[in-house]
Every structure is written in structure tokens, then in C-alpha cells.
Amino acid sequence: MGGKIFAVLIVIIALASAVPIISHTFLGASVTPPEDISTHGKAIDDQMSVTMKEAGISFLAAQLILGLFVWQFANRRSGAAKTFPGGATAMVIVAFLFVGAEVLALGLVGSKAWATVYFKPAAADAMQIQAQAGQFAFYFRYPGPDGKFGQIHPDKIDEGNSNFFGLDPENDIASRDDITSGELVVPVNKEVQLLLHAKDVGHSFYVRELRIQQDFVPGLDLSVHFTPTKVGKYEIVCTQLCGLGHYNMKSYLTVMSQEDFDKWLKSQSS
């Protein structure tokens, strides 16, 4: 009796689990990645889609077979013990040939998507913007007309006076025209190289729609590049536990037309 209850339950659970994956909703909420607004995102989404199908089939097959075998063979009234055809050898072969080859293929194909984000260097004419993460806010810095970023002095950081990066414009010419912003504003269809600087502890930059996530590591000069393809406003959230304000550490990525961006940048420097 318990075996049959288990078998029915496991089939119901397996099928019920699959429904939100297929329908992309659960209890009225959308439970799927949002629309991709990047040039590299399609490869990632395709990889997720293939993996979902393979994982989904493995999941359903295993749970349904478990349910079926328990239904058939739990507390049987009669019948001799039987051995599964092929025995353990069949299992080892199936595991290597089907699952092993499958995950190897996933890994190899997925490397391309990874390489696009991480191996390909930023274009020579990518727009460089610096991002600083600190407990508990993101700030962004544009180099200004001179195209150079001024030096960061951690001891000169003064949030009360909006000197978030610790610049020293009196002594450092390059920093005089730097533009600081609480939001990341970029023009559409232009490659951006984000230079990541951590002020205090580890943080991370995550924009779902961009399909980008990269940790800020204190002491390391890291960067990430992307090309946004759609005008709009998208949330930037911190995904590396950084202290009590971690849940509230956010900003916005605003993607504008080139014309609007030029106007915006000009308005920031005045």
C-alpha cells in the first residue's frame, strides 16, 4: 500500500514540477529569465534551453521509472526475482554513452558562449566606464572629454561631499573632468567596457537582461564588456554578500539612443 502511494505521489510531484517550467509561471509570477537585451545573450539562452530539455527529460524519466518500478515491485504477492536486462553493464554503458556524452557536448558547446563574454577582449573603441561597488551602493564614472580616468585615493573618499571615488581634482588634472553618476547610462548598440573597482569588500554586478554577472574583487582590476541592444531601464543588483545592506544595494542601467546619451553626458558635466 505504501509503495503504491509513493509511486502515485512521485509521478504527481514530477509532473507538477514540470508545469511551471513549461508555462513559465508559478502562482501568477513570471518565473523565466527576462527578455535578453545583449548581443551575447542568445547563445546563453539557447544553451539554457537545450540544457532544460535534457535535464527535464532526465528528471521526468528517472522519477517516472522510479514510480513505475515501485508500483510494480513493492510488496509483490508473487513472482521470482528478476534481473534487469543487461545488468550493471548496461547501466554503465548508458551512463557513459548517453549522459556522459551529452554533458560533454553541453560543455563544449557552452564554452563558445562563455568565450564570447570572457575570452574575447573588449573592442578597441569600446566606451570605458568605471564602476565602483562599496557598502551599499554602486557609482559609475565616465572619463570626460580628456578620455582619462583620474586616480582613485581611498583615503579621500567623502560621500557627504559626493566624492565617491576619492578623486583629487586639485592635484590630479585627469580627474577634473571625470563625471560621476549613481546610475549607469549608456548608448544603445555600442560596446561598453565596465572597469570594476571594489571599495571595501566583495560585491557583484548583475543585470539579468544583459546576461552579465561579474564579481568585484578588492585588489583586482577586473572588467566586463557588453553591447546593449534595447533602449530601456534595467535593474542592477548586487549578488555577492557584502553586509547588512546587501539586499538594498542596487542601481539602474539606462540604455538610451546615442543622441539622448550625448545630451545626458553633456548635462552631467555642466
Added chain:
Amino acid sequence: MSDTSVHAAVHAAPTSFIRKYVFSLDHKVIGLQYYALAFVAVFTGMVLSWIMRVHLVWPNAPIPGLGWLAKVGAPGGVVTPEYYLQLLTMHGTLMVFFVLTNAPFAAFGNYFLPIQIGAEDMAFPRFNMMSFWTTFVAFCILISSFFVGDGPPLSGWTGYAPLSAVGADAGPGQGLGQSLWGISIFVFCIASLLGSLNFIATTLDLRTKGMTLSRMPIVTWAWFITSCIALLAFAVLMPACLLLILDRVAGTSFFIPAGLNVADHIQPHQGGSPLLWQHLFWFFGHPEVYIAILPAIGIVSHILICNMRKNMLSHKVIIYCMMAIGFLSYMVWGHHMFVSGMNPFSSLVFSFPTLMITIPATIMTLIWLGSLYGSNLRINSASLFCLGFISMFVSGGVSGFFLAQPSIDIYLHATYFVVGHFHMVMGVAAIMGIFAGTYFWFPKMTGRMMNETLGRWHFFLTLIGTYAIFMPFHYLGLAGNVRRYSAFQDDYLIPLLPVHKFITYAALFTGAAQLIFVFNLFYSRFKGPKASENPWECTSLEWSTPSSPPPFDNFGGKHPVVYHDPYQYGVKSSSGDYVMQTSPEQAGAGS
């Protein structure tokens, strides 16, 4: 194996109360002590998770009693953002170390490994006693962080530097609380290393006559392999904790680079690497999760074989798979660090052995399923939890397909998808293994049976409840719901709150269902029906002891001789359809 080695473990029967129940050298008492400690830890950890879940969906509602317990962390019973993270840190630390390393490995392994190999005790009974009490001291140090100034650390059980290394500037709990955490884990490592040494020496040296390595039950192999993994893993975590403590109190800079401005203070350190902490931690941390699951794999295989009345399709293949998983577990730690800032080429390199671990895991799953085919599985609480284990192991495992790929991990890293993955494999499957072991071995440990009806209710409510909690975590992850957030205020998170409410209700329901188990455990201990010597008709040596619980030297002065492997089921014999390992009888074929 000569008889002299069996005498090596002899120690005199205890007489005083202290020697019998407190500072005992008897591996059985020590096993029960570990179980009791894990029991306290799991209920503490579970209560912490209830508070977390309630806070997430009703952030402003005062939680009854909490205001009195946590005046600083939850004034008026309302959890502060820092207190949420402190609860989260303690939940993870308690569960991973004091439950999942203790119960399936230290508790059951200590109790049953010596008996299953025919020994009178572990190779080093004094080290064994020290291991438990050192673990207990580590537990007390950890719990003490709740009672200091601004409480426990908030850096998660992973304690990433520099948040964990720079001291009180980084936030509440990062002063004394974080130091206590580091010391507690350091001390825990000492205990673990002693325990692992004991398991390895015992398995290799104290097997009784006829007990070749190939005649050891799968679960004995699982404990042995786990102890080999643990020896190497904890040996790395221990110095890592020491370096962290030194950065915090001795002015060193292993993990802290120059120029950090934390809360307007420039930190007086230079030259360190936060990534070094991550490498050291995860070099331990990944094998650690296999330390958590392998004993459960062994327990489940052992119990299923007995209840199916037939061997697995191949016990040897299962053992080789456990060894393969143990070996591969040392090659994959970087998959926790794909977007950490380490060389992206390394990320790709780590992803391939990670994907390859799917192979031994799949082989084992297929063998379990294929062995169920054609069996005559006896359904009882223990075997039901084994079936639940298989289901959860599959569910938790397939989400690994996604996380093992760096390109997909760009999106899923640090989301609830990861949290769902590890809770299913560790938080549910491993726990189901512990439950299965408890229902199965209770009659041997106490001489009484647990109530079967209550056991089935416990199982079915837990199966439904845990799926209801953790399957939706994956949906949240696909939506990009970030983990370790004490509140969901971002634009895209607010629409996901109904999912979180569902999860919270499921968590409270499942927690309540565990009370059935608690009642069953304690009631049966004193009032349960007396058990026969071998109620499950199981062939392994723990069922051949002259009493339940076994006498202090396990076999009543006799040294068992082993004639068979533990798989003589479905055969014609004088006892029915099985032959004990210790019986000289040669069984007739077929049943």
C-alpha cells in the same frame, strides 16, 4: 587478518556513570553522542530557517518570543537586516558542519563501522572520545556567538574575505562573532581529522577473520571513502581558518589587499588576496558536500539491498562510483567561482570534471532503479526514505547540469537556483538518508521498534513538504531572484513574493511534520515494542550481535568469523531467504 589485531581495541567495560555515558570510550556511546549533537543542531538550524522564511514574507510582523531572545538582533520581535544574515550564517554553519558531517558519518559510522567489520571498538578509542568532545566544544564556541555583543557573523557559512577578515568595520557581528566562528570551525577540523584517522585505521586494521575488504557492506565502504576525503579536505580548511584568524587579530594580510576603505577606515593591510580564501575554502567545500552525501548513499544502498531481498545489480560498481566521486570531488572546486574574477580559462577547465561527476552519479542512480526492477521491495519507513532519497538525489542532481556550465552560471550564480540545488541534495536527500538509517538501526541501538504508522506519515508529509519548499526555489532562480537577501524590495522581486509565501507555508508545514518523528523517536525509545534480534532479516554483522543494544564489546567476548559477502539474499537457507555473513551455512540457490 590474524586474531591479534582484533585484541588491539579491547578496553575494560565501563563502570561509573561518567565513563558509561559522558566520557565514554565506547564507539556506540560516542556515535549516539554525535547523533544527539546533530539532533540539537538540526532543530536549532531549522528554527533559524523558520524565522528567516517568516521574515522574508512578513518583514514587519513581530515574531512571538524573538524580541525577548534577541534584543539587539530583533527589537520588538522584528528581524533587522543584519540579524537575518546572522541567522543565515548560523543556519548554514550548523547544518553543514554539525548536522551533515556529524550525523550520517560520525554518528552512524562510529556506531556501526566497528560492528560491521567484526571489531570490538575503533582503533583509537581515546581519540574517538576526544573527537566527540572536541566537536562539542566547537559547537559551544559557535553557539556562544549568539550571546556576544553584536552577535554572530553575517558573512554566510562561506565566510568570504575581506568581509570576514577586516573585522568589526565590516558590519554587526564581524567583530567577536566572526572570530568565534573561525575558532569554532578550526576546532571542528581538529575533531574531524581525528575521527577520519580513526575510521581509516579501524577499517584497514581491525577487520575480523574472513572479513576481506570485498566482504564489507557498501555502507562500510562509504564511511571509509568518506573518511579518506575528509582527511584531505579538513586538512586544508584548518589552516585556512587559522590564516583568517591571523588576519583578524595579528595584522597579517593573507586575504586583504591594500587600500580598502571600509566604513571610512582605511584598513591597515596590504598584499593579500580575497580569491585565496575562496580557493582554500572551496578546495575543502566541494569535497565537504560529498562527505555529506556519500554516507547517505551507503546507508540507502545497504537498507535497500536488505529490503529488496536481493543485491544491487553490482555492488562493486557502486563502490567504484563512490571512489570516482571522491576522486573527482577534488577537481571541481572552481565551479563555485566561475564569475569570481579568477582566470576565465580556469572556469572552463573546472567545468569539465564537474560535468563528468554526472557519470558516476548517473551510474549509481541507474543501478538503484535497475535493482528495484524485479525485486520484492519490502515497504517500511526505512525503505520509503531510501526511495525518497533516490527521488531527491535525481531532482537535486539534474539542476547541476545547469550550474556546471559557466555560460549558464553567469545568469544563475548567486540566485535561488543554486540554493534549491544544494538544499535538495544536502538538505533533503542526505537528511532522508539519516532518517532511513534511524528507522532501520533503531531496533539495534535500542532493542525496540519505532512506530511504523507514524514513520509513514512522517515520510509522506516530509516528501511532499520538501518538494513544495525546494522545487519553487528553482523557479525563483530562473527569474533571477538573488540569494542572501533579507528583503525583496527590487522592482523585479516584488512580483515573486507570492512564490516566497508559498515556500514559507510549506517550510512551516514540513517543520511541523518533523514533530511526528521527534515524538516517535522518544516514545519508542522507552515504550516501543521490543524488537527481535534481527527484525529486518539483514545479513551484515551488526545484526549478529548477541543483544540489542550490543554489549560493550559488541560480540560478548566472541570474535565473529565471516564466511560470506553481505549479499546472500533470495537464497534457500535454514533461516529463510538469507544467510548471515557470520553463518558457515552454504545456501541453496534460488528462493
